[in-house]
Amino acid sequence: MIAEIFVELPTQQTNKPFDYAIPEEWHDLICPGIRVAVPFGGRKLLGFVTKIKANSDVKNLKEIDHILDLEPVLNKELLVLGEWLATHTVCYTIAAYQAMLPAALKGKYEKRITLPEGRSVAEYSENMQQLFCNRISISWDEAIAVVNMKELKTALANGDLEIAFQVEDKIKVKTERVLSLVQTQTQLKELLDSTRKNANNQIKLLQFLIDNPAEITATELMNQLSIPNDVIKKFIDQGILLAKQVELYRDPFAMTSFEKTTHMTLTAAQEAAFDSIAKAIEDETHENFLLFGVTGSGKTEVYLQTIDQAIQQEKQAIMLVPEISLTPQMVTRFKGRFGERVAVLHSGLSNGEKYDEWRKIIRGEVSVVVGARSAIYAPFQNLGMIIIDEEHEGTYKQEESPRYHARDVAIKRAEHHKCPVVMGSATPSLESFARAKKGVYTLLNLNERINQRAMPTVSVVDMREELRMGNRSMFSRELSEKISDRLLKKEQIVLLLNRRGHSSFIMCRDCGLVVQCPQCDVSLTYHRTSNQLKCHYCGYETNVPRLCPTCNSDHIRFFGTGTQKVEEEIAKLFPKARVIRMDVDTTRGKGAHERLLKQFGDGDADILLGTQMIAKGLDYPNITLVGVLAADTSLHIADFRASEKTFQLLTQVSGRAGRHLLEGEVVVQTYTPEHYSIELAASQDFESFYDREMMVRRNTAFSPYYFMTLITASSEDQFTAIEEIRRAAIMLKDGLSKQAIIFGPTPSPIAKINNRYRFQCLIKYKNEPNLLEILHQLNENLGAKTAKSGVYLSIDMNPNMMM
Ligand code: ADP
Ligand code: ZN
Ligand code: ZN
Numbered sequence: 001m002i003a004e005i006f007v008e009l010p011t012q013q014t015n016k017p018f019d020y021a022i023p024e025e026w027h028d029l030i031c032p033g034i035r036v037a038v039p040f041g042g043r044k045l046l047g048f049v050t051k052i053k054a055n056s057d058v059k060n061l062k063e064i065d066h067i068l069d070l071e072p073v074l075n076k077e078l079l080v081l082g083e084w085l086a087t088h089t090v091c092y093t094i095a096a097y098q099a100m101l102p103a104a105l106k107g108k109y110e111k112r113i114t115l116p117e118g119r120s121v122a123e124y125s126e127n128m129q130q131l132f133c134n135r136i137s138i139s140w141d142e143a144i145a146v147v148n149m150k151e152l153k154t155a156l157a158n159g160d161l162e163i164a165f166q167v168e169d170k171i172k173v174k175t176e177r178v179l180s181l182v183q184t185q186t187q188l189k190e191l192l193d194s195t196r197k198n199a200n201n202q203i204k205l206l207q208f209l210i211d212n213p214a215e216i217t218a219t220e221l222m223n224q225l226s227i228p229n230d231v232i233k234k235f236i237d238q239g240i241l242l243a244k245q246v247e248l249y250r251d252p253f254a255m256t257s258f259e260k261t262t263h264m265t266l267t268a269a270q271e272a273a274f275d276s277i278a279k280a281i282e283d284e285t286h287e288n289f290l291l292f293g294v295t296g297s298g299k300t301e302v303y304l305q306t307i308d309q310a311i312q313q314e315k316q317a318i319m320l321v322p323e324i325s326l327t328p329q330m331v332t333r334f335k336g337r338f339g340e341r342v343a344v345l346h347s348g349l350s351n352g353e354k355y356d357e358w359r360k361i362i363r364g365e366v367s368v369v370v371g372a373r374s375a376i377y378a379p380f381q382n383l384g385m386i387i388i389d390e391e392h393e394g395t396y397k398q399e400e401s402p403r404y405h406a407r408d409v410a411i412k413r414a415e416h417h418k419c420p421v422v423m424g425s426a427t428p429s430l431e432s433f434a435r436a437k438k439g440v441y442t443l444l445n446l447n448e449r450i451n452q453r454a455m456p457t458v459s460v461v462d463m464r465e466e467l468r469m470g471n472r473s474m475f476s477r478e479l480s481e482k483i484s485d486r487l488l489k490k491e492q493i494v495l496l497l498n499r500r501g502h503s504s505f506i507m508c509r510d511c512g513l514v515v516q517c518p519q520c521d522v523s524l525t526y527h528r529t530s531n532q533l534k535c536h537y538c539g540y541e542t543n544v545p546r547l548c549p550t551c552n553s554d555h556i557r558f559f560g561t562g563t564q565k566v567e568e569e570i571a572k573l574f575p576k577a578r579v580i581r582m583d584v585d586t587t588r589g590k591g592a593h594e595r596l597l598k599q600f601g602d603g604d605a606d607i608l609l610g611t612q613m614i615a616k617g618l619d620y621p622n623i624t625l626v627g628v629l630a631a632d633t634s635l636h637i638a639d640f641r642a643s644e645k646t647f648q649l650l651t652q653v654s655g656r657a658g659r660h661l662l663e664g665e666v667v668v669q670t671y672t673p674e675h676y677s678i679e680l681a682a683s684q685d686f687e688s689f690y691d692r693e694m695m696v697r698r699n700t701a702f703s704p705y706y707f708m709t710l711i712t713a714s715s716e717d718q719f720t721a722i723e724e725i726r727r728a729a730i731m732l733k734d735g736l737s738k739q740a741i742i743f744g745p746t747p748s749p750i751a752k753i754n755n756r757y758r759f760q761c762l763i764k765y766k767n768e769p770n771l772l773e774i775l776h777q778l779n780e781n782l783g784a785k786t787a788k789s790g791v792y793l794s795i796d797m798n799p800n801m802m803m
Contacts, residue, residue: 001027002056003064005047007040008107010092012779019056021063030064033072033079035105037065046107048097050079073105075379077416084412090775090795091402099402100377104355111140112164124160137164174352175245177218179232182242185210191240201231218243249356258335263305270298273444277306280420281313281384288411290436291424293446294684295655296453299424303387304337306422307368311341315384315419316367320406322393323347323372328594329619334370345371348591373398376406376413383417386410391423391432392648397800405798426655427648430697431704433690456626456657456664458682462673464512474569479627479667487577487606491624495609496653497566506533506544507636510553512671514636515545523636525749539746566609566629582610612649618656624664626657631670631678639802640702643677647689650681701741703798706764709771710799712748715791718757724791725759728778732763735774740765749802762802
């Protein structure tokens, strides 16, 4: 029997299965989806078995070295999904498999030095004997720390020592010693009577076992009685206790208890949405729903109840949320409803914890997984539904290979499982809303907040006016007054400093002008290093103007205020206010995010100040004021989605206020109050925004009117990169239809990263059946050259970022 195996080496040359012979004794054990270690080019590599067959064209087949799994880690559905992923995102198959599994299942490679078979360490020099110290193999690192390289080289050359490569799992299953009683109570009492009176620990232990005959872990026993392990070991040796190793889950929530919650009575609108989704689950039909509901309209309750519907039909559910929405509040809601049946996967977990959550899923011990992007690969066998909350979020797209969008994977998996996908948002992406309008997705509406709670009132403050009135502070008069008012009333305030990415733009503080590219409808980005303004789309560049081209003011400067600076200003203006600052700096440590939110939730602070990470998921009753310090910041980044992202952010953050009994107010400070994304976010009018923005997209030929693919060539040598991107552009021009628009080659917006020069080519197209084939061909042609010239090609289908 022969196995086809993809080895864990992501290169073009190894992007195909290799044949290996399966040793006789493993014929029953090896099947597709199992990981094995195989000899490859003089070392050993981890590989995935993808197929078993009877014959191979290869002569002198090598044998599989050893098996890493007894059960497949990838089932048939996921193996096929991996191939699909590799084809559609143009990545290596092995990269697709790795992306679908927890990092713990990647191979750990160790190089070791061993004695040849049949040799004994006694035959070696004293130096070697000391090193090996009764072992037959030692790690390479240990060896080279002691033996000099020359001696080692000679020993290896004349066969006195050998190199061995070991492949094993990165992270081991955690186990624990569990003790159970072998003897009866009477026997224990007899023992107690015959024990020496000064053997305190033994007496303590016997007494404990008489009182508590149940199973107990060794750790717990030692902790409870503060006795050393020796005593327990003695009891095991004497046959009083029996020890066995039991598998253990590393559960970050093990110490938290969640209050059980039950279903709420749905509102009419919630019920209508629920019925449609529940019907698709019951009928086992694949259908894509867009659940369009304002913030606080009860989407999450609909998720919870439809998931329950799936569970009742003995199916499982995946709930995707953006990483930043995986707040303790969200986890509590799911754990509270489904208890032990939920696995939670987020980036704050250690690799071991993630592995353990994954094992609960593959063993069918849980029915629901709540997690960020990669949870879409949860190895459930019988999916009943997939939910993508905040479906418009950019984090659903992975920005490294495989560059997949979780929405596409969700739809693919749901087709296989014949189940619905529910995408929820208060501000759907233009792409999804357009599909809903066309009837590709079924639109479900939740138009009102629960209990007809009012949407917060939003006032837009023109910061140019503030400047004219002589107010140079970051706080408008209106916002300062309202902050003082809430501080007095002991209500809570959320302040958002909208600062996406690192790009800064040049703006005139007198007239609000932002310097634009003359050839594209995007603003120019300020490049600090060259002190120039550049267009990220067409490559146009110009010097930074000293005076505003429209009003001649010299108040023209690049923009960017930090959260720290705001914090200082708050301290000056409102010295008594207690502030919690949340940004990348204060949330770096494990659990910091949760801790800060909890403090705020517990009322330990008056003001929560932060970047967009605070815009979502907060549901605290005492928040009655939300202030957005500079709404423009995300408007003028060089991104065709800038308006959409601004609208989304303002809507999301406004949704944090007045979710409960107290009414909410929002103050949005801006230098461009007349911009439609700000005006329409203030009036909470998604559909008008959609119409308006769709017009812009049509005129500029962007998504959703066009698909896009971004190709980037990078190399340490500028000319090699240029040559490669030119070659790609020629192949694309030759292979694609006349309707495809090809921009470039141009230098990438970030023209050099890590000393590698980057050039790009952007394709816009509607229907190009040849495109995938050309892209794969590009990679294959390049494959042979890569090693020599160090040039890499990255291919990004439907890119989120054009960097
Ligand atoms: P969304 O996910 O759309 O922002 P949520 O599901 O979080 O909305 O609901 C907002 C608030 O309303 C929550 O506090 C939730 O507990 C409550 N809620 C949701 N559905 C109902 C209902 N049917 N009856 C009463 N309260 C509800
Ligand atoms: Zn001006
Ligand atoms: Zn341009």
